[in-house]
Amino acid sequence: MSDATDAFYLPAGGDVYEPTRATESPWDTAAQHGGPPTALLAHAIDAAAGPGLRLARISVDFLGPIPRRPVRVEVSPVRPGRQVSLSEARLVAGDRTAVTARAWHIATGPTPPAGGEPFRPPEPPRAGPDRLDVPGLTGWGYGEAVEWRFTGGGGATGSARVWTRVRLPLIAGERLTGLARTLIVADSANGLSAALPMREWLSIPPAVTATLLRVPEGEWVHMDCRTRLSPDGLGLAHATLSDPVGYLGEVSQPLLVRQR
Template sequence: MSDLPEAFYLPVGDDLYEPTRATQSPWDGDAQHGGPPTALLAHALDAAAGPGMRLARIGVDFLGPIPRRPARVEVTEVRPGRRIRLAQAHLIIDGRPAVSAQAWHIATGPTPPAAGPPLPPPPLPAAPAEHLLPAPSDWGYGQAVEWRSTDQAPRAPGAAQVWTRVRIPLIAGEDLTGLARTLIVADSANGLSLALPLQEWLSIPPAMTTTLLRPPVGDWVHMDCRTHLSDDGLGLARATLRDPGGYLGEVAQPLLIRRR
């Protein structure tokens, strides 16, 4: 799409980033979707970890609506180590943390003599499905990602199996990595698998955890999403991640469920 911004973020100084329209949330045009900030913090945490370490899990807390304004990224080491390392990062907007993340990095090593089941993904549909997204697709984040549903039926509340492809780089002037490609879409598990009609119910994730088995490969990430609801106003959205190489990891999001 020729009218897309060149990236989700424009670097404007040391650890400073300007969010573009591609970060725009469907819930609030002046706020960011949770996916791009998650990927930006993971990018900084990954760079700080150094060679030989791979991000295994990232937990992100959204401390309120994320303003679509210039942001600074701060990284702090929590638990140093040669084989296992924990660090945290904050996205600072208007002098206050808007997003907080903690990531575990684990040192890579020899191939073990066993492996889990491959869990190959379903075939990639030939064309995007109509009415897949829970809101009109004229918002920035919705346009910056290509969505193809494994089930080509019209969109309805409930479980969803969706192939995703991020269309632009995370940061202008830098190649889009497999890690960024995956984390940009991971926070969409809730939106893709809404259990109740969007027009009548709120489904708000204050946090998101993604655990990755291996480095993502290829341009496409498949999400098998499902939302479960409790009888006291909470929910849990989950997604199994796959790519052309097979099983990739898991996403989990706690949810606030309320009637509008």
Template sequence: MSESPEAFYLPLGDGRYEPTRATESPWDPAAQHGGPPTALLAHVIDRTVEPGLRLGRISVDFLGPIPRREVRIEVSPVRPGRSIHLTEARMIADDRPAVIARTWHIATGPTPPATGEQLTPPPLPAPGPKPPRLTGWGYGEAVEWRYTHGAPDALGRTAVWARPRVPLIAGEKLTGQAAALIVADSANGLSAVLPMTEWLSIPPTMTTTLARAPEGDWVHMDARTTLSDDGLGVARATLCDPTGYLGEVAQPLLVRKR
């Protein structure tokens, strides 16, 4: 990036954050991509939950374009508990909710005697040239992308290793969970089956389910999109980290010609 920001967000105190250019959407330079707000909401919610509970699922509803201006995060417990805990958080911009997130935190416990089916991700490829489609806008440049299936200019199923180049919040170390959620909302863009210059595939909501706590900065996404004959669709992705299977992403889509 021409001027690399130090993080996706600058903390301003009292639950307020300033989004940097790293959050910039490909559709509108004045709007945020959905990934960084998702990670920020989860991060703030985590601070309100008792130790011993881990994020198992986050669903985020995007109520419209997310302004790339100062935002405030408000958190409310919905169903407190020691085994399961449901929380809602709102990202407020210009005194209006822009994103609403709901999280289920689940208590951790002893290792079960069976783990079920496992998945080994492909090796991390060597660095390559920056994909032109992912340059020139903040979020695309704030994440490093290495393709294991498909290509930046190809349509359909795409798989990538992705790593945020900067922390979520200035002055704080990037966590594995933040890295996974920053990239999770890219499933629809990576696996688009129609040319993005001619068609919109807009996800008004996204759900990410995590089987375990992510480890490290790198996240592998194997993304696919399926469209219906009535202008809707679903984008989904399987998430892995270098250790193995991590979780799933699902996004319903509004599909319209530009």
């Protein structure tokens, strides 16, 4: 693992990447937060997509803790097509697949007539604290690699609304894309809106799904997050994504909820 913080990943030849401290999970310094691997797999799938196609949905499954050591990315087509295509990718650590992803790409086309529900973007980010405070945690890599500016909530528990700005490239030497900027933060929905105190309760997302209408314009992505719990130990975290222009898409995460 690398203690560098110039990017989330350092290219290590071929399809191998070395995760830096910026990928560090809040709960285990030897593990990665789910956001950077989600963005890395999406980046690889998107690079293999045909011209005129845009990523519309990605579903990512975390098959266990994601080690913070060199990983290999594998991409393969599932359903090729010129109008819609489905691809999958795997993040392999050693001899174990740690993360899998499936993504639909849809062809762009002429602008349709105006329609749908109006959407009012949140107020632009204001000056103020830009760190993510998690009770009992200080100086963890992923939390420092993103700028967080809350517009509502942001307490120890409950719904939260926050502007995010990723501070680093996804891959060293490459420009940070709007897609990566969005997916690096998407897996934070449950942590931002935890329904129960984190010191006392685990809230573990085995998966995350992001459905995107478009990619953001500019550096800022807003997340309006809420978590709901069932009576029998499950939860569902949800976030509405937007930028200063308007609506971007939705994020959802199923949750395992257990007392520590």
